[in-house]
Amino acid sequence: MTGATDTAPGAVLTRLAATGATGALHGRVGALYLADGAVVHAESPAVPDVGWRLTAGGRLSAQEWEEAVETGGPDYRAGCFLVERGRLSRGELELCHLSALFDAAYFVLFPLDRSQQAPDRFLKEARHWFGPVRPVPVSVLQREVSRRRALLELAWPRPEVDVAPVVPASGAGAGGAGCDEPTCGRRAVLAAADGVRTPLQIARALGRSAFATLLDVRRLAAAGLVRTPEAGVPAPGGPTPRAADPAVPEISLLYRIRDALEAL
């Protein structure tokens, strides 16, 4: 297995795991939350979070999600609250949360913007309002993100497609509408490629894993179904992928500030 070296992302993370730390490893690209040395939550502005995924396809209404954040959040157990209220099955909660956790962790440890660093600041005892669902050992997480990076490289070794608007090659695209259905696979990605959205914006529109969308775009590019921009040429004035994500990150930020104050 390649990739797990001294320079692997999150050398800090390895140390935190070894000491059984609890808190948040955070930076500009997002945060990883640990409890007793295992990763219990990850957030990145690049990926659709659990709430977005559950509401985008209509699994939960916005009201149901907000109720969980407002009622379960202050006790750091919004996730379990959803199960207790019968909004989700335990299985749904675990599948959705794990998928979102690995998705966010990838972009925290390997930011798309190569000028950004993986986080190295640690806020002791900080906890996330969603609450632990299924803790992931740090070693498992690190192996997985390295494997994912290799998968992207293997699919199509041209990272230019990651950040450029996805332009279907002539005759390949469908374009635009109907992205609110829970569809899977690269067909959905191709259908949502309107020549303006970047892969991360498509992931958001579909309420879908950002990594899986990136991988689909690389595979589509390799198959000649999506255009690969010329290396070194900046993408034509597309909006930045950081689309407005209403309310939820702000609440998350408020909780984090409160945690920081309490930890003083």
Add this chain to the structure above:
Amino acid sequence: MTGIDGCLAEAMTIPGARGASLVDWSSGLALGAAGCSPEAGTGRDHETTAAEVAELARLAFESGAFTAAAGPRPGPGPVEDMIVTAQDSYHLIRFVETSFDSSVFLYLWLDRTEANLAVALFRLKDITARLVPA
């Protein structure tokens, strides 16, 4: 209601079960595993098996041959199960349907001399339906 561990523990009670895992096929990530991996003796484990089986599952799930004949019913995809019969074993894949975007299947490795294919398929369907109720 069962979570991932409960689902895997139940899968391991299916006659002939040697190993089970819940796998995300878009990435090849094992979300959970129980029992043995078919590749355990070779120094490989559930993670490697998950990545390999996921590749097969993804190809089937996205294949035009398997999906084109299906109607326009909304949902993640028309492929439900995959069965691989090998000399001494069966390998079953049951796709888990969710009403949010996901790409998960339950993988079961069975000893062929002890397993009953029909029973195993029926049980898998029941187990995944309880993991994610319709």
